[in-house]
Amino acid sequence: MSKFKGEEAVQKVLDIAKSKGIKEVEAFYVRYEDLEVEATQSKIETLKISEEEGLGVRLIDDQRLGFSYTTDFEVQGLEEAIENAFNAALLTKEDEYLLLPVPSATYPQPNTLDPTLKEIPLSTKIEMALKMEREAKAFDKRIKLVESSSYTDTFYEVALASSKGMNLKRQGSYCGLSIAVVAADEEESQTGFDIFYSTHYEDLDPVKVGIKGASNALKLLGGKRVNTKKTAIILSPYVASEFLSLLGASFLAENVQKKKSILAGREGEKVFSSGINIIDNAILDKGVASASFDGEGVPTRRNILVEDGRIASFLHNTYTANKAGLSSTGNARRDSYKATPEVGFTNFYLAPGDRKEEELLQDTEEGFYIMEVMGMHTANPISGDFSVGASGLWLKKGEVVYPVHGVAIAGNIFEIFAMIEGIGDNLTFYGSIGSPTLKIKEMMVSGE
Amino acid sequence: MDLAEAEIKAILERALAQGGDFADIYFEENFRTSIFNEEDRVEKITSGREVGVGIRVVDKGNTYYAYSNDLEPASLFDLAAKVALCVAKDEKNFALPPFATKRKGETICRIKPDKVALAEKVKIVERCNAAARAVDERIIQVTISYRDSIKKIIIINSEGEWTEEEVVRTQLMVNVTAREGKEIQTGYESMGGTTGFEIFEKELPEDLGRLAAQRAVNLLLARNAPAGTMPVVMAGEAGGTMIHEACGHGLEADLVQKGISVYQGKKGEAVASPVVTIIDDATLEGKHGSYPFDDEGVPAQKTVLIENGVLKSYLYDRITALKDNVSSTGNGRRESYQHKPIPRMSNTYLAPGEKNPAEIIAEVDKGLLVKKMGGGQVNTTNGDFVFEVAEGYILHKGEVKEMVRGAVLSGNGPQVLQMIEEVGNDLNFDIGTCGKDGQGVPVSDGQPTILIKELVVGGRMEEKDE
Numbered sequence: 039m040s041k042f043k044g045e046e047a048v049q050k051v052l053d054i055a056k057s058k059g060i061k062e063v064e065a066f067y068v069r070y071e072d073l074e075v076e077a078t079q080s081k082i083e084t085l086k087i088s089e090e091e092g093l094g095v096r097l098i099d100d101q102r103l104g105f106s107y108t109t110d111f112e113v114q115g116l117e118e119a120i121e122n123a124f125n126a127a128l129l130t131k132e133d134e135y136l137l138l139p140v141p142s143a144t145y146p147q148p149n150t151l152d153p154t155l156k157e158i159p160l161s162t163k164i165e166m167a168l169k170m171e172r173e174a175k176a177f178d179k180r181i182k183l184v185e186s187s188s189y190t191d192t193f194y195e196v197a198l199a200s201s202k203g204m205n206l207k208r209q210g211s212y213c214g215l216s217i218a219v220v221a222a223d224e225e226e227s228q229t230g231f232d233i234f235y236s237t238h239y240e241d242l243d244p245v246k247v248g249i250k251g252a253s254n255a256l257k258l259l260g261g262k263r264v265n266t267k268k269t270a271i272i273l274s275p276y277v278a279s280e281f282l283s284l285l286g287a288s289f290l291a292e293n294v295q296k297k298k299s300i301l302a303g304r305e306g307e308k309v310f311s312s313g314i315n316i317i318d319n320a321i322l323d324k325g326v327a328s329a330s331f332d333g334e335g336v337p338t339r340r341n342i343l344v345e346d347g348r349i350a351s352f353l354h355n356t357y358t359a360n361k362a363g364l365s366s367t368g369n370a371r372r373d374s375y376k377a378t379p380e381v382g383f384t385n386f387y388l389a390p391g392d393r394k395e396e397e398l399l400q401d402t403e404e405g406f407y408i409m410e411v412m413g414m415h416t417a418n419p420i421s422g423d424f425s426v427g428a429s430g431l432w433l434k435k436g437e438v439v440y441p442v443h444g445v446a447i448a449g450n451i452f453e454i455f456a457m458i459e460g461i462g463d464n465l466t467f468y469g470s471i472g473s474p475t476l477k478i479k480e481m482m483v484s485g486e
Numbered sequence: 487m488d489l490a491e492a493e494i495k496a497i498l499e500r501a502l503a504q505g506g507d508f509a510d511i512y513f514e515e516n517f518r519t520s521i522f523n524e525e526d527r528v529e530k531i532t533s534g535r536e537v538g539v540g541i542r543v544v545d546k547g548n549t550y551y552a553y554s555n556d557l558e559p560a561s562l563f564d565l566a567a568k569v570a571l572c573v574a575k576d577e578k579n580f581a582l583p584p585f586a587t588k589r590k591g592e593t594i595c596r597i598k599p600d601k602v603a604l605a606e607k608v609k610i611v612e613r614c615n616a617a618a619r620a621v622d623e624r625i626i627q628v629t630i631s632y633r634d635s636i637k638k639i640i641i642i643n644s645e646g647e648w649t650e651e652e653v654v655r656t657q658l659m660v661n662v663t664a665r666e667g668k669e670i671q672t673g674y675e676s677m678g679g680t681t682g683f684e685i686f687e688k689e690l691p692e693d694l695g696r697l698a699a700q701r702a703v704n705l706l707l708a709r710n711a712p713a714g715t716m717p718v719v720m721a722g723e724a725g726g727t728m729i730h731e732a733c734g735h736g737l738e739a740d741l742v743q744k745g746i747s748v749y750q751g752k753k754g755e756a757v758a759s760p761v762v763t764i765i766d767d768a769t770l771e772g773k774h775g776s777y778p779f780d781d782e783g784v785p786a787q788k789t790v791l792i793e794n795g796v797l798k799s800y801l802y803d804r805i806t807a808l809k810d811n812v813s814s815t816g817n818g819r820r821e822s823y824q825h826k827p828i829p830r831m832s833n834t835y836l837a838p839g840e841k842n843p844a845e846i847i848a849e850v851d852k853g854l855l856v857k858k859m860g861g862g863q864v865n866t867t868n869g870d871f872v873f874e875v876a877e878g879y880i881l882h883k884g885e886v887k888e889m890v891r892g893a894v895l896s897g898n899g900p901q902v903l904q905m906i907e908e909v910g911n912d913l914n915f916d917i918g919t920c921g922k923d924g925q926g927v928p929v930s931d932g933q934p935t936i937l938i939k940e941l942v943v944g945g946r947m948e949e950k951d952e
Binding site: 078081082083084085086087088089090091092094103104105106107108109110115118119122125126127129130131133160182183185220226227228229263266296297298300376377378412413415416418420421423425426427429443444445446447448449482483484485486 | 524525527528529530531532533534535536537538547548549550551552553554555556568569572604605608626627663665668669670671672711713714715744745746824826860861862863864865867868870871872873874891892893894895896897898942943944945946
């Protein structure tokens with residue numbers, strides 16, 4: 039039996055659909071080659087390699103959406119997917135705004151592929167994970183163990199074709215390091231971690247990541263709860279990114295249109311503090327989420343969501359744009375070939391300010407520097423309310439008084455971003471989301 | 487998956503050709519359907535078939551793993567060769583024992599999802615939607631997700647074991663958003679299990695929708711939860727997230743053996759108050775975390791983890807069991823063929839006691855009553871955990887007072903287990919997806935009404951503001 043791969047597979051889907059009289063159809067194929075190396079106790083505990091591929095079929099029949107997916111590229115597999123998608127369309131509601139986009143004349147070409155990645159021997163990559171663990175362990179005698187020291191990389195290729203003439207393909211790669219380190223003294227153990235991702239292997243620094251993970255763990259030793267009170271807060275770039283992520287949902291046009299965003303109708307309004315600039319940039323050079331076209335084949339671009347605290351725009355895909363009378367911002371995102379293209383982020387970040395982190399800390403009379411939060415997934419992106427566990431450092435004018443853990447912080451994300459008193463110059467990315475250090479006027483800390 | 491024993495044998499031997507003490511092949515075929523309803527209509531129906539295979543070699547406790555979507559024999563042989571290349575020890579010939587009798591298992595399911603017309607599934611979602619929206623005019627959005635799956639699994643290992651199972655799951659989740667002026671609140675409910683469409687005969691979609699909608703509306707008027715440390719009563723109907731975070735993860739043998747669990751080295755010791763007995767049971771019929779065999783082919787079982795406060799056992803998979811010189815407890819689970827199995831919970835619960843829940847509530851002078859929990863998270867190294875209070879009430883002089891909102895409860899696992907003072911007679915379970923090491927598996931968590939001496943409540947209201 040013959041197989042149809044990638045470009046051939048998507049074309050075959052169009053042919054089969056056409057023969058069945060289906061007029062509007064789109065096929066999306068993706069293939070991944072993954073490597074995961076996890077080291078602990080000076081050896082490789084897990085080594086995983088894989089090749090994954092799948093295809094999603096989307097069709098619009100009589101203004102109704104149908105979708106199905108398959109990992110079977112034989113004719114019968116593709117036919118089953120088309121039939122399932124067609125049957126699904128019979129039962130979904132008609133929607134006049136459903137639309138497949140037309141191809142563009144030009145597409146940006148961000149740098150998304152490291153051609154050396156596949157050439158680097160497995161043993162070299164394994165050694166990187168082991169080296170990172172050694173660096174972390176050697177950093178301080180109180181480093182008890184490294185929970186995991188991991189290297190991962192992915193190479194992917196995408197093919198997209200549609201009855202509207204889309205016939206696109208793209209490739210990319212990304213690689214990254216992550217480490218979780220345990221520091222201990224006689225009384226307790228604390229964990230610290232760090233991660234770093236890039237599209238290019240040469241950017242990975244196992245020494246830096248290892249040491250950062252270790253020092254983050256050490257900083258939390260000897261901590262305690264504080265008394266319940268309101269206090270000034272400084273968010274480390276990692277925690278700030280987590281808060282940004284919670285805020286981000288309100289900028290997706292789908293949420294705006296479905297009354298799940300309190301920012302609806304507030305374009306032009308100054309909702310956040312001055313100096314806040316929030317950006318989604320799909321053409322960021324070496325951005326891990328960069329791509330030349332989005333999940334529907336629309337060319338991508340850089341979008342400004344917040345400019346100097348003012349709501350500038352929302353992110354759209356073809357459907358939401360059509361509904362709003364606008365153009366797609368190139369933000370159709372598929373979480374996998376098994377998912378439809380919904381509105382999503384690419385490289386999403388809060389732009390750096392001009393204050394050094396040390397300055398922001400020294401300028402704070404007394405406050406809580408938050409290094410980690412727990413339970414952020416329970417926060418409510420619609421109301422913006424959050425209540426999460428927190429740990430970090432209690433500071434007085436930048437000097438550590440003692441570490442803090444076992445407390446919870448609560449607030450509302452929209453209020454927080456309207457209370458920003460200082461923005462660091464240290465924009466740091468954690469995968470495709472990033473932020474600098476942020477100084478917040480106050481939050482409620484629950485402890486004793 | 488039409489593979490002859492001889493072909494499988496050749497593949498396993500190839501995988502072990504460059505070292506290893508154990509290998510297994512995990513075949514999976516998963517057919518899923520999901521229906522998404524929002525904006526008062528069925529927006530999206532998705533279905534699809536995913537087929538995949540994972541080949542694992544274990545060498546002295548280390549794992550070498552490869553997966554793909556290609557089940558052609560030649561491709562499987564290649565995959566096995568790739569894994570062997572990763573093991574890269576001395577070449578040796580692993581002698582596979584003959585295959586034992588095939589063991590088969592399946593979830594007990596009366597109405598299989600592939601025998602139900604898509605239109606019938608759509609009706610379930612529409613009924614839920616209509617009931618939720620009818621609750622109150624302040625409801626501005628109802629989001630409903632129906633999911634079913636038929637997962638066929640074949641696990642064959644180098645010890646000659648051949649296990650086949652079919653697991654059916656059905657789930658319904660609803661999230662309701664209500665608004666009054668500038669205030670927006672949401673209520674979430676879910677139901678589901680290793681069961682077929684018959685689940686909707688006993689648990690009505692309308693009830694689910696109404697419950698979520700009522701909570702969203704009630705939360706509009708709730709005041710901010712207090713901030714500080716206080717006694718907490720967790721109602722039986724609240725779910726079992728606390729147990730899951732307070733000790734469930736900490737009792738997974740891989741974390742214990744890595745030295746990152748506070749429960750390490752404590753077998754035989756008192757780790758909880760004497761009224762606490764905690765059990766993990768994958769054999770409970772129809773429960774969301776149940777299965778006939780785990781994802782290494784080990785039969786599901788009931789494991790008493792903590793008995794009357796004393797730590798009895800951890801949750802084991804094959805690799806960790808070997809290390810501790812015990813048998814696997816059948817808790818080796820994987821999200822899919824794309825992952826190696828690791829110790830996971832199944833259905834984890836605090837066993838019920840004798841006390842009447844109303845009496846427990848009456849004991850509290852000043853505290854919090856939790857009627858519904860949301861998600862949570864734990865740092866097993868130090869035992870600190872949090873979980874969300876989705877619905878809470880002030881307790882004052884033994885009486886349930888006003889509803890409060892917006893808080894996580896924070897505590898330390900071993901400390902909290904020691905502080906459980908009363909255990910009610912009303913065991914209830916809630917379903918969820920447990921995440922660990924980048925893998926999500928379906929679980930259920932349960933507990934009866936319990937009184938905890940104190941937890942940190944992360945509200946926004948300082949007590950002195952009252």
